[in-house]
Amino acid sequence: MAMTEERPEVLELESGETTPSTGAFARPTHASGWRAWFFTIDHKKIGIMYCAVAMFWFLCAGIEALLIRAQLFTPNGTVLSADQYNQLFTMHGTTMVFLVIMPLAAGFANYMVPLQIGARDVAFPRLNALGLWLFIFGGIFLNLSWFLGGGPDGGWFAYAPNTGVTYSPGSGMDFYALGLQIAGIASLIGSINLIVTILNFRAPGMAMLRMPVFTWMILVVQFLLLLSLPVITVALVLLSFDRTFDANFFNVAMGADPLLWQHLFWIFGHPEVYVLILPSFGIVSETLPVFSRKPLFGYSIVVLSGIAIGFMGWGVWAHHMFVSGLGPVGVAAFSATTMFIAVPTGVKILNWIATMWGGNIRFTIPMMFSISLVSMFTIGGLSGVMHAIAPADTQQTDTYFIVAHFHYVLFGGALMGLFAGMYYWWPKAFGYRLNEALGKWHFWLVLLGFNTAFGPMHILGLQGMARRHSRYGPEDGFDFWNAVSTIGAFVILIGMIIFAVNIIRTWLRYKAGTVPQEPADPWDGRTLEWAIPSPAPEHNFDYVPVVTDVDDFWHKKYQADETGKLRKVANGNDIAQKGDQHPHLPSPSYWPIVLAAGFPLIALGLIYNLWLSGIGLLLMLGAIFGWSLEPPTDPEAGHDGQGDDHHPDENDPNSDSAIVEEAPVG
């Protein structure tokens, strides 16, 4: 029996087949229904679930935002009490960052990266599923706080000692600290998985500098996560221990320095904002070339600037602390580093503009969202550079000028890019395109609503309107722009409702047959994911793609003739793989979801009763045990609904041989 990379056989029969020693460790075999999703280890299903759950949290965080805006519609608003307001802006920020943008990016990365590098799945499929379920349970756990005494109310940045027991006596901050730790483990696991996948599972001929830019940006993001998550883990642990076990880390009476929290949080927090934006930069680096019918201008420079942002992002964190008492030397140092980091980002913007320049532009919905990222992010980046000038920031900080900045870069940047990705990759994931007309309404309403909501915040901030205040007075003079901003927020809502309608209606029509099935390559794409059918077959590629170029798929379709002009030599849908092979795939598994379930139990126990933590720990240990002992694949399992006649000993070359990077084509 062939040995697997991962775990030993438990019981071998004389026939040479393997069987689990008890029925309890048999792997699930469901190919349809809810169990096919709950126990899946297929990166594509996992990617879809990350995105679907993230969109649910987007709805929640959007409602939180609308409540905030309703409160601020008029001076001395009466929609919310101050305490409710604090909970809402805390949860709005926390949810958008950790439960919307990060998992949307993770969902795209999970779905697309293996396809873009020509792999069959990620390096550790069960670990991938574990990450998904930890994210889901972590998000649920965090939001349980609403029902169990109130949400966390210390801001998404949770400055201690304000978030210690003395000033935040409810359990809201405990849900925050523990919930983020659970979600953090999910991201850490995902980061290791994707790093190993990208380093090890690229198709033959796909050297690092032939990978698509989206995959490159995801790789940089995974390193940022790998290295920054431990720091926030420590910060959250210190806060949790202060709150639960009476430690003294943020106890000023014991001599604690409150800046310790701020440093630890922002050492994570600044790389985190690059985690939030780089995936969208990657998406846009895919869509702009496709819809300009031109290669990305300066591929290596775009990749290098992404890496540079990854490195430089570690040196700027205290620009979030300019008025915290850092001292003039610290302020000056971080002010300088912050100004420098604008450079690689600016380089990218220029490269994207140069890509479009002279191109044959198709204004598809993904293209429109992509162009809006370039313009909106530029605006957000400009206000960011203004913050970098520390004396100016002394006025701007803690005002709506900052709120305007980060919404321009996160909504106008990250979210617009993610919408572009949704429309762009929807056919690949689901086999049909979202409706173009509804998409246009979605786009324009969101763009208009977004600018109406957040543009005036620049003015309000410079006029001195403070952040995180539940009301402003009629004497402040903030009435008009606040009212405009609130209207803008509700325009966004309409746009998002249209998006939801688009999704549901198009899906129903596709099932009814009135929306056409899309082929492998609906957009005349450039990268490998378009070389397989839409929707992507479960096994991804029929044959290992052998790569010779950046934008390899494009080069298979368009080649230079004798005069040097690019000529179309093949139609993408013709040369795409057919999806008709049935290679054996790893089986689904129960254990990721079971293991993940232990974590919220442990966390609840830490808040309420340690016996609950004990149960959670036992569940975890049992799941680890089951995970290690389950058979590698169920020999009886079908794939694509077919029987399995897989004989693992046949054509089994040297399993540790390295792939030669420059493999010959065909």
Next chain:
Amino acid sequence: MNTATVSEEEGHEEHHDHGLSDIGYIKVAVLLAILTAVEVATYFFDFGVVEIPSLLILMAVKFQIVVSYFMHLKFDSKVFTYLFLTGLILAMLVFAAMATSMVFWQNPSGCDASAFC
């Protein structure tokens, strides 16, 4: 006793793919023990002004020996070195900056945050 000497002794016992022989590892362990003894000696004897630098250097040398030889990093693919050193160097730089900021640059207590004193 320095690592250069040890490496020369080990040199002819190395199988390049697999690092040192068992005897080689034992010799490395003896070296580590000696270095530890010197470290502990700083507790019993007054090293004066060189005490802290010596401790830091000894710590760094021991660290490097365990990583290079016991963890085999010296003989393995550079990919592992890059993965590990990225984390290690980043940690050192970032936390050195944080500590410098908190210890040397921060406003002394009594200066409130908005005063820029």
Next chain:
Amino acid sequence: MADTAEAQTSELAYGRTEWDDYHHLPTNTGLTNEKVTMWAFLGSDCLLFGALISTYLLCRNRVGPATKGPTAADLFDIPFTSVSSFVLLMSSLTMVLAVTSIQRAEMERCKLWLLTTASLGSIFIAGQVYEFTGFYREGLGYTTNISSSAFYTLTGFHGVHVSLGIVMLVTMWVLVTRGILGPERAETIEIIGLYWHFVDIVWIVIFAVVYLIP
């Protein structure tokens, strides 16, 4: 286009290299997924311990109006801790010997060294427990002051890492004894060894900057 022509263009586009069994996929780097994972994880763990060590260094001398009790540094028993540091250091040696013996398919030797490593690790943990209960009796509890919280958190995290390592070592011993883990899986022991050595080098740093440096 005829089927053959389509098949041909498909083949021309992307060759006909068959997929291997999923569990034997070759890797671009020539390095196994598991080993790359462990080194990436260790790089990440440097940030974890860096944050904890920095926190301790920044907290250990801080006093406020409510500060009471000794600091951790007041109570250190350097000779005792030196012995337990030495024990942990030697466990790294036995770990390496466990790896080299399984690489030579000397399974009994490997079991011996695995068990020795786990035992030395347990002695280290026992030493920590003894040390901390002693501190507690001398008035240094977890909540006594800020230096005590920082000290116990740092060494506690390290101790948990060591304990998890011991669990893994004992598990490996069991798997080797049962014949489930054979010499062709030597890399598994090597990877656990990497984790164990990391835990040791973290202690090298802690011993120097927490205990020895005044």
